[in-house]
Amino acid sequence: MLFSIVSIIVYNRLGVKKMARERKFSKDDLFQATEQLLLMHGYEGFTFSLLADDLDVSRGALYKYYENKEELITDYMLYEMEHFLTKLKEIELRDGFEEQFDFLLNLIFSYSDIQKMIKIGQQIPVMVNKKVKENKDQLDKHLLEMYLCLQNFLKLGKEEKKLNPSIPEAVILGYIFQSVAIPNHFNIPHSVWVRSIKEMICHGMFIKT
Amino acid sequence: MLFSIVSIIVYNRLGVKKMARERKFSKDDLFQATEQLLLMHGYEGFTFSLLADDLDVSRGALYKYYENKEELITDYMLYEMEHFLTKLKEIELRDGFEEQFDFLLNLIFSYSDIQKMIKIGQQIPVMVNKKVKENKDQLDKHLLEMYLCLQNFLKLGKEEKKLNPSIPEAVILGYIFQSVAIPNHFNIPHSVWVRSIKEMICHGMFIKT
């Protein structure tokens, strides 16, 4: 059973306000630690023991909120995805394709681990329990919503006669999202890096002829 | 201690030829299973138990060849990298930048998991034992060699006045390698997929003006 993790105020059977003992960690603490440990150890390497140590609570305490790690991880992903989607929808406020492209690229760079997280999400077995299945279904719904939003973005690019029509939309979107995963082994300054990435996405590696 | 895994013929102290019992699995069986399980479960999820089950031998038998999974994994990676490098060096036999680019892209698509494997390689702790450290050092040497080979490829592109000089080499190479990792969610046919990716890398998503 998942309890309200936001509000500490709860009500007993008679509807009388009661205050519980103060939490040792906030929802943000929990999700931040989850993210960090997931990226560090991967899905199979992530454990409640690691998480409990990181948050400085006992392992048992975590089971008050989640029955197992799948439930926690999908819940965290849902949280991240909802934040990302909220931001992404602001793209429609930008005028013109190139403005929207700039916006999208900056957004993706500020959520640069989303690609890794999607992969980790795919590793989670569906049949763990009902809650996990619900979370995964919800995540799929959000992914679809994201795709629809980005289709509008590409549609604008085509209307403005800027996009090469012979390249499938899926390739363009995949290419844009994948770009944040390119490892900057030589520590090229961030501004140069982003500018170069943008140039590659727009015009490729060849000299304009 | 790592024994010869290639030849079954061994010699005793007096130099007399002796034949050992036949192996239940070949080096290829071993590495193929290792690859598959690594890609499926990731570094931390990979275990000797899984591997032994997959090869249909006892766990104990594996310890005859490798002291631990780090030793096995780095050995497998070295093997893959050496194969890849051998193939890559054939790039110099191709005439002209565009020919070489075609060759490189095809090669990378045929080793499409190399990107994932490099990431997994980074997760292996260095200080496990001497053998692991040696393998990792050797891997680094091969990565450098690979980079040098690719620098020649880019140099040719610049000499032929085809490459945009304002884009850092690391970005171009990063893009080429990363492109195989773009997930083909909509199952676009392979030939269309590769052609589109190539078009993106060469000229970007914008219409040529």
Add this chain to the structure above:
DNA sequence: GTTTAAAGTGACACAACTGTCACTTTAATG
């Protein structure tokens, strides 16, 4: 057939993670 040495087995002790639960702590409420 006997010898030899590698290949393979299964059991052991140890360590880590899981899920549960009775119990303690805390702080607001009455």
Add this chain to the structure above:
DNA sequence: CATTAAAGTGACAGTTGTGTCACTTTAAAC
């Protein structure tokens, strides 16, 4: 100050993985 209920704890049993080792199996060599 007694009550309440959530927050948190630590111990327990169960499972899975680790590394080792004495032992058995195999097949060539003599």
